[in-house]
Amino acid sequence: MKKKVIVGISGASGASLAIHCLDILKQANVETHLIITKPAQMTIAYETDYKLDDVKAKADFVHNNTDVGALCASGTFKSDGMIIVPCxxxxxxxxxxxxxxxxxTRSADVVLKERRKLVMVVRETPFNxxxxxxxxxxxxxxxVICPPVPAFYTNPKTIDELNYQISARSVESLDLGIDIPNIKRWKQDD
Ligand SMILES: Cc1cc2nc3c(=O)[nH]c(=O)nc-3n(C[C@H](O)[C@H](O)[C@H](O)COP(=O)(O)O)c2cc1C
Known part of the structure; x- marks a missing residue:
């Protein structure tokens, strides 16, 4: 059975992380249910070269954020978790x-009440x-609070590479048991 993940994009900085996450989940054949907030539409426009429809096209299903009657608003919708990226x-x-x-927010609440996995890629600095x-x-x-903090030891050469590594580790926190290509893991020199 295909894994199902709800992907929420909210209006924090880091819209490109969401795009990487959607790509990673698609590549792993995970069914995605995408929700994009109004402010996230602004960050997608400011921070990426993507049109909103191109981001939506990366998901299997797109739900309107005002539609609190959508599938993922109910605990009977058996998802394998939710990632809010950026949060x-x-x-x-x-x-x-x-x-x-x-x-x-309703979907996240449901994921928590059903004791499923919720990963929040919270983006702000400094914190109050x-x-x-x-x-x-x-x-x-x-x-799981999973802020987009780079693993500098991977020596990323481009911002895209750095964003990919952050996104890959965030998706890994969902614990789906999927293969995520090109994650750079810490290796101690012999
Ligand atoms: C370009 C831009 C960048 C933003 N970055 C952040 C951020 O990094 N963290 C944050 O908490 N809010 C950020 N905001 C403010 C949020 O978008 C705002 O609080 C909004 O109400 C969040 O609503 P949402 O969570 O429903 O998307 C940013 C807004 C804009 C326009």
Whole structure:
């Protein structure tokens, strides 16, 4: 049976990470259910060369963020998890308090209540205390806080390479048991 993952793109900086994640999941034959917030449409336009429709075309299914009646709004939709990439402080805050005002936050809430895997690629710097407390709450609920922090020891030569490595490690945090090509792992010299 095909794995199913919900991919939420919120309006934090780092839209290209979402594009890499969608590519990685497609390559691994994972069925993707994509939700894009309004602010994320702005970051996609500012930060990437992609048209919104080209990003949507990378997913198997695209759900409107206002459609709180979509499949992934219900616990009966058996997903293998959800990744929010990038995850804004607004979305982090809403999910940590159980506010389900749109499909993205409702889906994350459902994933947590069903004890499935939620990976949040939270992007902000520096953090204030409410960000830190919200990340703690998500962690206590079983979610994975996975900020887009580069592994500098991989010596990335381009920003795209660096973004790929960050995205690959984020998808790996979903624990899907899929093969992700070209992850650079730490190797100690002999
Ligand atoms: C270009 C741009 C970059 C942004 N970067 C961030 C960011 O890195 N982190 C963040 O929390 N918010 C960031 N924001 C602000 C969010 O988009 C804003 O808080 C929005 O309400 C988030 O809504 P959403 O979570 O529903 O997408 C950025 C906004 C823009 C336009």
């Amino acid at each position: 804004s402080m607004k979305t982090l805050g809403e999910v940590s308090c159980g506010i389900c005002g749109n499909l993205l 205390l409410s960000h830190i407390r919200n990340m703690e709450t998500i962690t206590l609920m079983g979610g």
